[in-house]
Amino acid sequence: MARFVGTYTPKLDDKGRLTLPAKFRDSLAGGVMVTRSQDRSLSVYRVDEFDVIADKAVQASSNDPEARAFVRYYFAGADEGRLDAQGRVNLSAEHREYASLTKECVVIGMYDHLEIWDAQKWRDYQAAHEEAFSNAGSAALDAIL
Template structure:
């Protein structure tokens, strides 16, 4: 398991060229290369190249005998793009990724421990409001399950 962990929430703006400035706290860990993928709930997921390669190896191995996983594999890899942040810590989000995630100028970038997620700000705020009670109710159950 990687010693890199991503935590915290940030609200950068997407510029007119589709560029997003990564939070300063994430830049060093992503400077060597990253992969942007379609994530859950119409978000984007950002993985360090090494983490993506480890996940990819598990997906490929598991999908050899499972038709559902093969379908997931095709969608997952087709919707993935390799990137290297520029000198200002920016990445370019493709039109396809921006459309998939419904991104406007206002974005939310947050750490999800082993990866980073990118959401449209309004969609993230709505998601948070919708799931706050679930989070509170599940908090003790989830902690008991892992502790």
């Protein structure tokens, strides 16, 4: 499994294509799923990883109306694609609008997937959460582990 980590700053071209980091292209060669994510960003998963998430989500949502609503929204906003020869993924107009993407974008690694952010929204998000990150310290890490 690829470990998607780091921060990258590709530019969105006029056709809605975004170049993904070269170091991840082999891992994404089998296809990607792009979907809406929290905080007005987009998530990019390998197809096989997305299928694992989908199976779990469908099972969990069968008896929970809130989970069903989330799953509907999540899957309705998903789009399957392939990287082109230059490592670009085509982002639909709906996805670009949802995430308010401009030419300046940020791609961040989230270990099992990538997130795509508008560069200014990412800077705003970081500024809003820096203090909480700094103050959380080892207690937050202990809670995760």
